[in-house]
Amino acid sequence: MVHLYVFNPAPKLRLLSTLFVRGSKRILGTVSESTSPLSAQSRSQQCTPFSLVPLEAPRLPEGQLVRDPDYYANSRKGFCAFLVENTLFNVHQVILSREPSAFDDMLCLPRPVDSTEGSEETPVFLTDTVEQFRDLLWALYAPPNELFHETGIDRLLNIAEMANKYCFFSLEAWTIEHIHALAADSATSGLLQSASPSTCGRIMDVAVLCGHVPLKELVAQRLVSRTLWYNTSPELILDIAERHGLRTLIGVCYYKQLISMECSGPSHSNSxxxxxxxxxxxxxxxxxxxxxxxxxxxxxxxxxxxxxxxxxxxxxxxxxxxxxxxxxxxxxxxxxxxxxxxxxxxxxxxxxxxxxxxxxxxxxxxxxxxxxxxxxxxxxxxxxxxxxxxxxxxxxxxxxxxxxx
Incomplete structure (x- = not known):
């Protein structure tokens, strides 16, 4: 399920109401301007290429806000400002609208002519972390060769999560396939073998989030192997297994806990x-x-x-x-x-x-x-x-x- 926290349907509903009333006037021809249910302020609204109605952002003293060093452009026309935690981003709308996404829909919503939404004074407030949003912007701005050579698993996981959240479907599909290729590649098989249980759990979470069954099965297999033969703590793996209903892995974790409880006797005895x-x-x-x-x-x-x-x-x-x-x-x-x-x-x-x-x-x-x-x-x-x-x-x-x- 995609959760979007930056929509306010009121402007679009007002636009639909306006269109409906105007159509009714043309058909009936009996509705006078004096009895119109729309106020003068509502009739003055226009549909512009940009309209975002942000959530009420936390009130921070001006001195606590910082501009991102990489993704803040000193320009207003064609740009949109976002507030993520205490960091301001100013991003070109073309980048966000390069493919269909939640941002593409948001940028097309109607807004009042004198609205300053999306400017540095009233930025769009997002509930992501700075690292997550910065990694998403990196993926949107990066040339293809940099994307294909990226191997940082934390960055790739951030991109996959954000692409899923904001409906960048092609970026999500490419990123999850890239993660699977890195995990399955014999040259980089240490990715799942040496990664911390928390990282493996996050890879599993992203695989389930994006519906990528091969990656989910691959992570489960590696965790079974690590738990059985490489002394990975079953307590750390059990939470992952139970969260996703991985019955085989749950059984392995219980089994390892059980055999660790067996009391060892004298190994020199042959009796x-x-x-x-x-x-x-x-x-x-x-x-x-x-x-x-x-x-x-x-x-x-x-x-x-x-x-x-x-x-x-x-x-x-x-x-x-x-x-x-x-x-x-x-x-x-x-x-x-x-x-x-x-x-x-x-x-x-x-x-x-x-x-x-x-x-x-x-x-x-x-x-x-x-x-x-x-x-x-x-x-x-x-x-x-x-x-x-x-x-x-x-x-x-x-x-x-x-x-x-």
Whole structure:
């Protein structure tokens, strides 16, 4: 939804009323000037190329207002003055009307002949920040080559937000595509990998605001990866996930919180009894209420149960055209059971199902590299099967934290 705070419909309504009454006079021919409902002041209004009726700006002492050093022109004719926070901008109307936008509509509204609206004395008051409005003007004034080479993510996000707010549709479309290209480019993949969670959240907000689904999905994927494998705090990511209803990311955040609560036992012990005892030690934070505690304890039990199912039943090995598929299946099952019992896999937390599956996959890759009984096509099918199982577990993590389980 576009929010515009600088419109006052009264001038346009007065113009429409004037046109309606004049048309009625021509048709009926019986309405006298003395009985006209319009005042002399209303009839004197004219439609000029510029009319803006600003909100009542905050009253600031004259000494506190500053002129923007880059976007304030010392001219009146054909220019429009804006007050943003405590900064005055004086912008050429041609720049604002270069393409259809909210400013283009505002500049065409009727105003009284003696109106000073849009001048430095009575500027149009906008509720944006100085940085936002300055970045929008930079985009409107900048030559194409500067736009295409711009990589500052904060500036691009400001431009996208402002273009969306003021209905610069072509500028909005170009900017959001440019942000997506920068985020997806392998040469600049660090954009989403190293950016702060707040910046990633803002990119997600802009992607949703502009309806750009590919960028939204890309940010969600990067945040899942960072939360799982790069120790990004799940508490910082959870707010983004819940704000936009990203169920997979919500499940990942809850999952990371849960496995961080597991108490680590002595890593030098190889006793399976000790390992089984470690599986039950989960320390919940004191800040949890009863409902949260019950939810996370139930999720803990559910994930342990799921791991036991996965370890005891390897995924099917579909492989058409293999001349010795039965031997491949038998070798696959043996390697699966062995990989699920190695210390590297069991050393992970009892609820750390994705960590255990990662160790399981590494063990299977090593085992299959030395497995002469499996054909290459069955080895590739086996790796695809474990990858598919891992992705399914990842997508369904949120289900372990629902009250229905």
């Amino acid at each position: 399976k009894a000790t390992q089984m005892q470690m599986q039950t030690q989960t320390i919940l934070p004191p800040s949890f209420n009863i409902d949260q505690s019950m939810l996370f304890l139930a999720a803990h039990r559910s994930l342990i149960s799921l791991w036991e199912q996965i370890r005891s039943m390897p995924p099917p090995l579909p492989c058409e055209g293999c001349p010795s598929h039965s031997e491949c299946e038998l070798a696959w099952q043996i390697m699966w059971f062995q990989a699920g019992e190695v210390d590297e896999t069991l050393r992970r937390g009892s609820a750390d199902i994705l960590g255990r599956m990662k160790s399981l996959m590494l063990g299977l890759r090593k085992a299959m590299a030395d497995a002469p009984l499996m054909t290459m096509q069955c080895k590739m099918a086996a790796l695809e099967a474990i990858t598919g199982m891992r992705d399914e577990v990842l997508e369904c993590l949120i289900l372990h934290f629902t009250k229905t389980l």
